[in-house]
Amino acid sequence: MGNVIGIGAAPKRKEDQRFLTGRGNYVSDIKRPGMTAGVFVRSPHGHAVLRGIDKSAALASPGVIAVLTGDDVKADGLGSLPCGWGISDAKGVPMKEPPFPMLAQGKVRFVGDMVAFVIAETPEQANAGAELLKVDYEVLPSVVGVLEAVRPDAPQLFDDVPNNICCDWELGDKAAVETAFRKAAHVAKLSLVNNRLIGNPMEPRAAIAEYEPGTDRFTLWTTSQFPHVVRFLMGALVLNIPQHKLRVVAPDVGGGFGVKQFHYGEEAVITWAAKRVKRPVKWVASRSEGYVSDRHGRDHVTEAELALDENGKFLAFRVNTLANMGGYLSTFGPNIPTNLYGPLLGGVYTTPAIYCNVKVVFTNTVPVDAYRGAGRPEATFVLERIVDVAASEMGIDRVEIRRRNMIPKEAYPYQTPVLVQYDSGDPMGCLDGALVAADVKNFGVRKAASASKGKFRGLGYSTYVEACGLAPSRFAGRLGARGGLYESATVRVHPTGQVTVMIGTHNHGQGHETTFAQIVSDKLGVAFENVDIVFGDTDRVQFGMGTYGSRSLVVGGAALSKATDKVIAKGKKIASHLLEAAEVDIQFESGKFSVAGTDRMKTFEEIAGAAYVPHNYPLEVLEPGLEEQAYYDPVNFTYPGGCHIAEVEVDPETGTVTLVNYTAVDDVGTVINPMIVEGQLHGGIVQGVGQALFENAVYDEGSGQLLSGSLMDYCMPRADHLPMMKVATHSTLCTHTPMGVKGCGEVGTIGSPAAVINAVVDALSHLGVTHVDMPATPNRIWRLLQNASLPVAAE
Amino acid sequence: MKPFAYHQPEQIPDAAKLLTSIEDSKLVAGGMTLIPTLKQRLASPVALVDLSKLGSLKGITDDGPSITVGAMTQHAVVAASKLVQTKIPALAALASMIGDPAVRSRGTIGGSVANNDPAADYPAGVLGLGATIVTSTREIAADKFFLGLFETALEAGEIITAIRFPVPLKAGYAKFKAPASRYALVGVFVAKFADGVRVAVTGAGPGVFRVPPMEAVLSENFDPSAIAAIRIDTDGLTSDIHAEADYRAHLVTVMAKRAVDAALS
């Protein structure tokens, strides 16, 4: 029998055995008897009136079984794709929430909007049929940028959404902020753009649906991060399928990053279609299709002002943002640039007054929703950039100004002026650790060495905090959440002592099958290899909210920990009977139940056996079996954070920015598996570096065409873009999660963009450069240098 | 992808005959460019004529003052060839900068030159070295071969069999990779021969082109400083979301200097 591998150990990931040997089971691997193939016909226009669709040629094409359109959706009385959050403006007026039909009705509002679904015997025949569909569009001008969309003469996406503004949201004490600005010795100002991103998970989205007339049940296999939520949103709100008649399975999923945590129209169309054609229907997106249909991320235009006293103490912070929602409201859309943004503007600082206004705006682009970090990278970027701007304008060292304003370790729990209360943290400790790890002391030497090669070297800091472990349901409900945000776990101990865990989170790269098994192995003293984690199937797992917002360990792991405690409690009762001792005298340690102060004991396996063969068992007072379930609703968010230091070298001749060193010291609370934490940090940092230096979703104003619609034009970060990173943890324990964990899935993405851009600005500051928008591409840097105050010699 | 017939001829004349006799047929070499267009249904030939069984199209030979690279020779083979590394190291370096390892193992010089992508690397090497394109019917000088955006002097049914490169005194290639695609945003190949210097630019415009003012100056003084002040005209250069024409023009000078540097090192 194998060993206990507990909390803090770094076993290799269990799931990698199947991933690395090609034995994963992804949606596109699944084949069902009699399966048909579906293809979506998508709008080639950013904005158009849908005058009519002529199905006849498509239907006559060989192999085509059915063609479904928005009219069919309407005729069947199906619902609109629901938005999971309802936000309101300062006066309490709810956001504008126009319908989001699963197939377009009346109008198309972005390139990629779904117009029809063609089902055929083979994918080739479906494609051929789709090409023959005649769609009559009356093309309208598109508006893609937020600044353009709110102009009075802008094209209007919806008749009843004036100026395309979905919600004019605000947070904080506006009057207090204004008073503080009047008293300020210095006001730093910054205008910036947070660039639009496309998630690009390795596996494109896919779905198969099947209807069994015998049981009147539907099964949907989908590339989802939250199958139970899809079952609820799609079954209850779109297709009117009772929950017990709908099974949603999200098997192995090849990366999500947020892109797969929404209920997509494709899922609803396919499930609906499966019953109509009485055969299973399968759809697998191409990479290009993903570009125009996977929800995009970020896309803000922001004006920020920071008021400081003469010593560089922050007095107040004011932020005005226009946030792009795209053509419709996606599942979490309006929540991201508001509730996950405004409350983070306090950062790790003691700024007493903060005000934030966000105008949430519709445009003719793919709907925008959560993408790794979701709202928090945007907040961190604004804050950490303006801190640097203020430092440089006031002539205060960038580290020093941070120290002067940081929340000291002793001041936790710390109530910010923007709703959230940080339970624990030590930003100064992270900063000190990072300064040493990054060898900041010798930066001057490295800068001189770069200069001798004609290169400019810069150093950038980001001391940040984020809110994750989504989410305390009551708190979220007050902010507009329309669902709960708890998590559930079932611990099923088999008669032989092995354990199967059913958990409502979803593993798509995070290593849950390993981390969660370590928790159980640690707590129950069973061998690591004797614990299996089951997820991603609404028929096998009781319930769950899925994986996003760095919640799996924090919320799901807490539910698992609680369920495991219940198993131990029941085991003690059984042991007390078998060992003929009082329950209070039974101790459980290292997989053994013993009577305190004696050598009498029963192993975990013996107790499990007794629970399922209850011959000698207190049946009058205790049920047989050993299986426990727990639901856990967190009392607060968790607040991981840390200090990231980026070092870049700029080639002024070409404008190329090279990231030469990267250091991160993060506080993620208790570390269950340090290897997995390191991997999450690496991946997160790379995504943030991608935003800072490479990635940009570009639309053509007017036509609404996506110009960066493939990997040929959308630059993803690659291994050779990156240095070896120095990653370390400096943890304080979360005071309210069962194991002291804080989550680590998003920290890297949240901390890194500001660190990188601060480094680029530092490298160019001697030329008078005060800000660089993301991504800092060679073209953009070269152009900045052309306009900079000092001429740059080509030599 | 739409269905198509597939042929694998073993002799060049058979391949040429298939190509001319089947309307809408297409040659396939490494397939790195062609297959994606089929998958995206941008092209739908009724038949593919695969060149991979034509053994005579593979391999690199030493002709003394020149080397000949068979059309079906993959980029990785050119990059690793001792012969190329010794006689025209800049060409081996160029091949090693194409795409990624998978693309270099499949993609061929014939396919690249026939395709004449405006951002491809080989056209700069072929034009910069003044190579000769050998086809199933004739020989074409590089200066007459590349006719602009995806256009070449190849006629219907004509198959590239090899490229013959004269061995220069010195040569260098400098490539500024487009951030996403890693094709050349601007690539400059510089070659010095006894009778003068050739400078060929890829990526900057709709097709590969030479830069006579740089050639003239470098023929007198083969040193990066000689061309530092030469700016090429932005007229006709490409502007897109990655780079506007003025930046590309600037990069031509920078990359030309770096190519000369590479040639000298």
Ligand SMILES: Cc1cc2nc3c(=O)[nH]c(=O)nc-3n(C[C@H](O)[C@H](O)[C@H](O)COP(=O)(O)OP(=O)(O)OC[C@H]3O[C@@H](n4cnc5c(N)ncnc54)[C@H](O)[C@@H]3O)c2cc1C
């Ligand atoms: C991800 C990726 C990255 C790439 N990066 C680069 C890069 O950085 N630089 C670069 O230069 N290229 C790059 N390429 C293109 C690559 O070099 C291709 O291999 C090359 O352009 C085509 O060669 P092939 O052998 O694959 O040709 P194929 O795709 O088989 O054919 C291309 C075209 O040429 C025709 N053809 C092929 N052989 C002949 C012949 N002997 N005679 C006449 N016509 C012929 C075909 O009919 C077809 O029209 C990249 C490709 C990919 C997929």
